[in-house]
Amino acid sequence: MAKRIDVKDLNLFYGKFHAVNSVTLSVPPRNVTAFIGPSGCGKSTVLRSLNRMHEVIPGARAEGEVLLDGEDIYASAVDPVSVRRTIGMVFQRPNPFPTMSIRDNVVAGLKLAGTRDKKKLDEVAERALRGANLWAEVKDRLGKPGGGLSGGQQQRLCIARAIAVQPDVLLMDEPCSALDPISTLAIEDLITELKKDYTIVIVTHNMQQAARVSDQTAFFNLLGVGQPGQLIEIDDTEKIFSNPSQKATEDYISGRFG
Numbered sequence: 008m009a010k011r012i013d014v015k016d017l018n019l020f021y022g023k024f025h026a027v028n029s030v031t032l033s034v035p036p037r038n039v040t041a042f043i044g045p046s047g048c049g050k051s052t053v054l055r056s057l058n059r060m061h062e063v064i065p066g067a068r069a070e071g072e073v074l075l076d077g078e079d080i081y082a083s084a085v086d087p088v089s090v091r092r093t094i095g096m097v098f099q100r101p102n103p104f105p106t107m108s109i110r111d112n113v114v115a116g117l118k119l120a121g122t123r124d125k126k127k128l129d130e131v132a133e134r135a136l137r138g139a140n141l142w143a144e145v146k147d148r149l150g151k152p153g154g155g156l157s158g159g160q161q162q163r164l165c166i167a168r169a170i171a172v173q174p175d176v177l178l179m180d181e182p183c184s185a186l187d188p189i190s191t192l193a194i195e196d197l198i199t200e201l202k203k204d205y206t207i208v209i210v211t212h213n214m215q216q217a218a219r220v221s222d223q224t225a226f227f228n229l230l231g232v233g234q235p236g237q238l239i240e241i242d243d244t245e246k247i248f249s250n251p252s253q254k255a256t257e258d259y260i261s262g263r264f265g
């Protein structure tokens with residue numbers, strides 16, 4: 008079930024370093040939101056804070072609120088592990104368990120959560136692989152190692168693994184940066200398919216990609232070296248790329264800096 012995210016006055020730190028200043032934004036369900044901006048402005052840091060992966064880094068902390076359908080994921084009673092199950096993540100480099108079979112890669116999260124029923128695991132594996140547009144390519148070699156797939160297939164395998172646990176939100180941190188153009192298009196098509204069921208937030212350096220796949224775009228910027236990154240504006244992708252409200256956004260998307 009896709010859910011809505013509301014971020015309120017979120018500040019992110021690495022030890023004493025204030026990495027991101029006061030972000031407030033909303034992500035509607037069944038929508039793709041792209042985070043763009045120059046290197047170091049805090050896109051990945053904000054993304055990781057949306058499922059409490061940020062605090063896994065020693066010394067890192069978050070202040071502010073991240074609401075998932077109105078529930079604060081940072082509330083003291085909330086278990087960060089269950090947050091990460093509900094809000095899945097796909098990383099820059101495909102990271103399947105290389106020696107584990109394709110099928111077991113997909114159902115790794117479910118097995119970890121205690122599901123042992125083979126029939127159920129097979130069903131979930133098929134559904135997730137179909138959902139990730141990979142089923143046709145791997146159905147005859149489900150027992151073969153995940154590491155034997157191409158880079159683009161491995162990334163779809165990781166997406167299958169992320170959706171196998173039926174999350175509410177999918178976070179993607181530059182999911183195509185290690186892929187060739189054909190695999191990139193396959194992932195972009197998949198993102199468009201997945202948004203029927205999921206809320207998706209994607210960090211990308213590729214502005215054409217943001218324009219192609221996202222409904223809304225958030226532009227982050229850095230005011231200076233050592234300064235925290237900040238959200239400059241968030242709006243419909245069409246508006247950001249045709250008529251942004253802020254000059255800094257226009258300069259960035261027209262390639263005048265960044």
Ligand SMILES: Nc1ncnc2c1ncn2[C@@H]1O[C@H](COP(=O)(O)OP(=O)(O)OP(=O)(O)O)[C@@H](O)[C@H]1O
Nearest residue numbers: 021026044045046047048049050051052053064236
């Ligand atoms: N593990 C970490 N420990 C300390 N500082 C970090 C860590 N990760 C990121 N930072 C710092 O936080 C700031 C934001 O980094 P972040 O990776 O979020 O930016 P980004 O916009 O995603 O950059 P890029 O586009 O290059 O991936 C940077 O100054 C970075 O050096």
